Amino acid sequence: MTTLVFGHKSPDTDSTGSAIVWAWYLDHMGTKAEARLLGTPNTEAAFVAKHWGFELPPLLGDLAAGQKVVIVDTNNPAELPETINAADITAIIDHHKLVGGLETAGPIDITIRPLACTATLMYMLMGAHGGHAPDGIKGLMLSCIISDTLAFRSPTTTDTDRQVAERLARELGVDIPTLADAMFAAKSDVSRFSDAELLRMDSKEYTVEGVDFRVSVLETTAPQVILDRKASLMASMEAVAKEDGADQVLLFVVDIIREEATMLIPNDLTRTVAEKSFGATVTGDTVVLPGVMSRKKQIIPALKV
């Protein structure tokens, strides 16, 4: 049986790239494996796959009971197919907090490390095999790290992420700032997406004191393009939240260059969240949060209602 390797339902560069990387590694080690997607990848992930010569993986479709799967870049059942616990999960490779809810039939390989990027952990797990990976696979790993660390600007960046990225860049003869610029330009090109698509593009569900949030982040080098659409984005929040079973969408537009986030404030609840969580003074329908770049390190741990 072919093992299917996939990340979460909002495929970004790491979730898409590391699935392709690990499928290659399993194949390389003698286990037939293919990557899958659980949604439409963002524009950066699509650019990165093409840049390194890969087709985007096909959508997963229905997940059969007993299907061998490897889960990468998440351990959260809410971000995975509803039938995930009926699959034969053979490994989990992740860098997020343990959420609880996944179950396995027997003991399996689970490796979670507090790194910025799943691909960094994969490079470590591969040992000597990582050095022998084809350039495309090395390039994917490098792009995943650039993406998740925002080219080392994010506070999630560890020395290990940086060292692995710099080693891969050296071996590939790639200039990291140049590749990062191209990736971030691709990520910022969001004009063809609807408001609802933007709100769901890089979004995770979290519950704070009984309130279910969709915490959405858009990382961009051109925040004005998104902020020009703020009225219609805010108008779409209620329908998106309702459809997804959440109480409220929170949208943070992260300016990668200025290293700050702009949070949209459509109502009293979001104003309270901004004030209580970030000590912000809200006067209009947006508020700038200086230095805030990481949902994992800075937004989620701060959330209060």
Add this chain to the structure above:
Amino acid sequence: MTTLVFGHKSPDTDSTGSAIVWAWYLDHMGTKAEARLLGTPNTEAAFVAKHWGFELPPLLGDLAAGQKVVIVDTNNPAELPETINAADITAIIDHHKLVGGLETAGPIDITIRPLACTATLMYMLMGAHGGHAPDGIKGLMLSCIISDTLAFRSPTTTDTDRQVAERLARELGVDIPTLADAMFAAKSDVSRFSDAELLRMDSKEYTVEGVDFRVSVLETTAPQVILDRKASLMASMEAVAKEDGADQVLLFVVDIIREEATMLIPNDLTRTVAEKSFGATVTGDTVVLPGVMSRKKQIIPALKV
């Protein structure tokens, strides 16, 4: 803050020994750490600690919110203090199936591998440091592996467990069969335990089709000593189950030498379990299950009601 390292509530050799081993390793790497116990260790674990020159770790007592802890040899909240999710869990090192239910505030180090023994995984995680461990720590790791593999007889044994054990034995100049005999004799010396203590000594809770079982295993080289007490053991099952919130205790007396288990059959439910799960023909109040030695590999996956 001192990091507290502990395993589950029914401390056996691996759960006790690997907590001491990892506390040593954290200390060795510059993080102040101490081992703790969550219950009275079995006679083999007590023998092993003394044999290698260690005091038994103190009991955990109340677990304060925010206390830094490392969890070893389990990832099951039912086997841990009720307040475990309020602690600051910094790492989980385990070789059991993922149960779900543990949550962490942020991403942490989680390593689970399908090995027979936690200590084997620790030896791998230590890398070169494992070779430089003091003899007592190496001895604990060796004893953990002998215990969890029943001296390589258990079907959970992997090549890695065996290789690590043989390497440690070589470095220590220890004969594995001789050490195993002494450990198993200690484990078989259960005369001073009450029936309720025996039923809880090596016990895990599992739910099968809505029925909550306490699945208890007693590994011994002298099964007759326990089976001579079968009437009073069976009489104690109802009270133990009730007190622990379970529907039924299942007791398997594993004969390490003959490589078989004897299951006690106090009532219709246990008879049905024996027949449906193991295809056994039950005629009296015990039934022999040839080749059954591992709760994890052979008993739990087979359980039907």
